[in-house]
Amino acid sequence: MNFKHKFVFLLPGLIVLIGILIFPIIFTVRLSLSGWNSFNPELDFVGIKNYIRLFTDDPRFWESFFRLSFLAVTTVFLQYIIGFALAHMVWKDIKFKRFFRVLFLIPMMTTPVIMTVIWRTFFHESLGPLNDFLSIFGVQPQWLSSPGLAKISIIIVEVWQWTSFMFLLMLAGLLSLPKEPFLAAAIDGASPFKKFMYVTFPLMAPISIGAIIIRLIEASKIMDTVFVLTSGGPGTATETSSFYIFIKGLREFQMGYAATMSFTYLIIMIISLTIIAKVLTKVLMKE
Amino acid sequence: MPKLYTFIKYFCVILWSCFVIAPFLWAISTSFKDFNSVTGGATYIPWLQFEPTLDGWSVLFKPGSQGGINIIGPYFNSIFVTFTASFISIALGTLSAYALSRYTFKAGFVQNNDITFFFISQRIMPPVVLAIPFFLFLSTLGLLDSLAGLILVYIVLLMPIAVWIMVDFFNRVPKEIDETALIDGCNPFQAFFKVVLPNSIPGMIVAGLFCIIFGWIDFFFAFILTFTNVQLLPVKIVALNSSITPWWSLSAAALVSVAPLIVVAFVVERFLSKGNLSGALK
Numbered sequence: 001m002n003f004k005h006k007f008v009f010l011l012p013g014l015i016v017l018i019g020i021l022i023f024p025i026i027f028t029v030r031l032s033l034s035g036w037n038s039f040n041p042e043l044d045f046v047g048i049k050n051y052i053r054l055f056t057d058d059p060r061f062w063e064s065f066f067r068l069s070f071l072a073v074t075t076v077f078l079q080y081i082i083g084f085a086l087a088h089m090v091w092k093d094i095k096f097k098r099f100f101r102v103l104f105l106i107p108m109m110t111t112p113v114i115m116t117v118i119w120r121t122f123f124h125e126s127l128g129p130l131n132d133f134l135s136i137f138g139v140q141p142q143w144l145s146s147p148g149l150a151k152i153s154i155i156i157v158e159v160w161q162w163t164s165f166m167f168l169l170m171l172a173g174l175l176s177l178p179k180e181p182f183l184a185a186a187i188d189g190a191s192p193f194k195k196f197m198y199v200t201f202p203l204m205a206p207i208s209i210g211a212i213i214i215r216l217i218e219a220s221k222i223m224d225t226v227f228v229l230t231s232g233g234p235g236t237a238t239e240t241s242s243f244y245i246f247i248k249g250l251r252e253f254q255m256g257y258a259a260t261m262s263f264t265y266l267i268i269m270i271i272s273l274t275i276i277a278k279v280l281t282k283v284l285m286k287e
Numbered sequence: 288m289p290k291l292y293t294f295i296k297y298f299c300v301i302l303w304s305c306f307v308i309a310p311f312l313w314a315i316s317t318s319f320k321d322f323n324s325v326t327g328g329a330t331y332i333p334w335l336q337f338e339p340t341l342d343g344w345s346v347l348f349k350p351g352s353q354g355g356i357n358i359i360g361p362y363f364n365s366i367f368v369t370f371t372a373s374f375i376s377i378a379l380g381t382l383s384a385y386a387l388s389r390y391t392f393k394a395g396f397v398q399n400n401d402i403t404f405f406f407i408s409q410r411i412m413p414p415v416v417l418a419i420p421f422f423l424f425l426s427t428l429g430l431l432d433s434l435a436g437l438i439l440v441y442i443v444l445l446m447p448i449a450v451w452i453m454v455d456f457f458n459r460v461p462k463e464i465d466e467t468a469l470i471d472g473c474n475p476f477q478a479f480f481k482v483v484l485p486n487s488i489p490g491m492i493v494a495g496l497f498c499i500i501f502g503w504i505d506f507f508f509a510f511i512l513t514f515t516n517v518q519l520l521p522v523k524i525v526a527l528n529s530s531i532t533p534w535w536s537l538s539a540a541a542l543v544s545v546a547p548l549i550v551v552a553f554v555v556e557r558f559l560s561k562g563n564l565s566g567a568l569k
Contacts, residue, residue: 005475006390010402013383013446017406020443024420031420086303089296102556103304109548113506113521114541118310121317121534129313132329160306172559192292221413224506228525242415249419250511262416269411 031259038253050260060236061244061261065268068240071151072219075158080212082159083166088200091174101171108164116228119157120144123229147237150230154238157225162218166211173207174200205284213277220269241265311542318343318538325534343535347543358523358540365503365520365544368434372441373498377491379442380406380449385479387450388457389465406450409443414507417443422511432516440508445498452497456490457483493558496551503548520544 035046054061090100107115122128123143131140143153181203185195223242226232232239232247239247245265249258316331324330324337333339346356386392387403421440422431430436464486468478509519524544527537 006386006392008476009382009386009390009479010392011383013379013406013450014402016379016442017409017446020439021409021412021417023424024417027420027423028416082303085299089300094296094300098556098560100300100304101559102552103307105552105555106549107307109500109504109552110545111504111506111521111548113525114544115310117525117527117537118314118541121537122310122313127325127329129309129329129331160310164307168555168559175559192289217411220411221415223413223415242413245415246418249415250422255419255423258419262413262419265413266411266416269413273411 028259028263031256032263034256034259036254036256036259041253041255046256050257051264053257054260054264060239061241063236064239064244065241065265067151067238068220068222068242069272071154071158071222071240072216075155075162075222076212076215076219078155078159079163079166079215080208083163083211084170084204084208086163086167087170087174088196091171104167105164107161108168110161112161112224113228115161116157116225119153119160120229123153144230145234147234150234150238154222154225154229157229158219158222161225162215165218166215169207169211169214170204173204173211177203209277209280209284212280213273216276217273220273314538314542317534318536318542320535322533340535343533343537343539346533346536347539356523356527356536356540358520358543361518361520361523362544364434364517368437368441368509368519369499369502372438372445372502373495375438376442376445376449376498377453377494380446380494381453381484381487381491384450384453385457385483387454389462403450403454407447409447418508418511421508425512432513434517436512437509437517437519440512441502441505444505444508445502448497448501449494452494453487453490456487456493460486489558496555496558500548500551 030043032050033045033047034043035049036043086104090097090104094100122130125131125140125142125145128143130143134141141149143149177200181199182195185199190198221242222240223246226238226240226243227246230238232243236244241261242265245258245261248254248261312331316333317325319333319339319341320330320337321340321342327337330336347358349357383406387399392399392402417440425431425433425436425439428436430439460483464482465475465478468482469475473481504521506521506525509522510525513519513522521544524537524540527533527540
């Protein structure tokens with residue numbers, strides 16, 4: 001085939017993407033070396049001052065980063081377990097199969113911020129239905145204003161929202177599995193548990209890895225839910241990296257420092273996701 | 288044993304269904320309340336527990352001057368931005384995906400897989416990292432607070448999805464289709480547009496659905512990059528979420544804005560059951 005044609009196909013997309021992205025990325029790096037803030041909005045050069053500040057004098061950033069890691073890993077773990085379980089349950093032999101499938105897909109179609117606004121009324125301490133229900137047991141938890149429960153509220157909302165995406169990926173995977181291994185297992189008289197452990201799960205391993213990584217990537221950006229549900233509060237109990245950068249950059253207008261944090265955060269994200277992908281592949285593909 | 292399993296299965300599925308439906312039922316119920324029935328504590332059943340009113344719904348259709356929340360403008364903005372950005376992403380993404388699936392590229396150590404990875408890896412980019420430079424970038428171009436600016440940003444968000452789904456799709460479209468067309472005397476472009484493209488409609492629909500979902504549900508960029516001129520739906524609704532929230536109109540607005548995409552759930556399920564989605568999502 002002709003040499004030139006392939007570039008006509010490839011380049012428009014590539015150029016548009018790079019064209020829109022290249023400026024922001026270079027600019028972020030440059031900005032991170034400047035002291036741009038609301039008093040001094042210009043691109044001066046302060047060297048690595050911002051980086052020194054970040055690594056030696058900003059525990060809040062690192063706390064928010066560990067909080068984010070905790071939230072991302074917990075929610076994705078729960079989503080994977082629940083999503084896989086649900087997908088397996090509605091895979092075959094269930095009444096109203098299509099009804100349940102549609103229902104389980106719905107949360108990912110809804111706008112996270114908008115549903116979070118609803119969840120916020122749901123968790124309301126005196127007027128919400130959750131505490132109304134719990135009052136039967138005589139407890140009135142302060143869902144959004146105590147540090148521990150605020151984290152749990154975010155986990156609940158995130159799991160509600162995104163389990164359906166995991167469910168979709170896992171169900172699509174299950175439906176694409178070859179039939180032969182299952183026939184073989186049935187002939188051998190394997191119990192459902194054994195069938196799952198020795199046939200379904202190993203066959204799903206590559207799909208699981210893909211799905212977990214996709215979800216981790218998306219979960220590492222948790223921001224909308226935090227913004228609406230708790231605004232990082234109480235105090236900084238639910239502040240994630242993105243939210244902290246957002247506050248520094250676009251609320252306090254410390255653009256230079258925010259760019260430093262952004263760039264560091266991006267690098268950490270890329271490195272840790274690569275490591276996670278490698279480890280997951282090792283662990284799940286062992287069999 | 289099988290009986291126990293069946294019981295557990297139905298129990299779990301029904302339990303999760305309740306969890307999924309709960310916020311919707313609560314929102315529906317709340318949307319028919321007024322100030323007194325909201326502040327009087329949690330109630331659920333109209334007529335029995337509270338007197339339903341249509342206030343929450345009627346304000347949605349009143350102009351702002353009469354104390355209404357005008358969500359029709361933002362609604363159309365959201366639709367326009369989502370569809371335009373999805374369309375451009377799919378058009379460009381499909382072409383690139385076709386090139387990546389059919390031709391070999393080599394420039395030093397960069398190969399096809401690296402280019403594909405470059406496209407997809409844009410999803411790793413946290414929105415907040417892009418937000419600050421985009422903010423300054425668009426204000427330099429004078430595109431801050433405009434539909435065009437938002438579309439530009441959304442293309443970056445959506446093209447990775449389109450490329451990801453389409454590369455995989457083209458890898459499963461037999462190469463013989465193009466080759467036959469080429470032998471019949473088409474040039475590569477004719478072969479693509481006349482033969483390959485018509486066979487790729489299912490893949491493009493799946494890619495389109497995902498672009499629409501991820502475009503429609505974005506909040507952050509719309510929130511940062513627009514102010515008053517152009518408002519998208521999520522921003523408008525979150526703005527209602529102030530200290531003394533009118534929960535009833537908030538719920539009604541939320542329901543109206545999530546409704547169109549619930550239709551998408553039905554379409555996705557159709558594709559899933561027919562087996563068209565399984566390949567495209569692996």
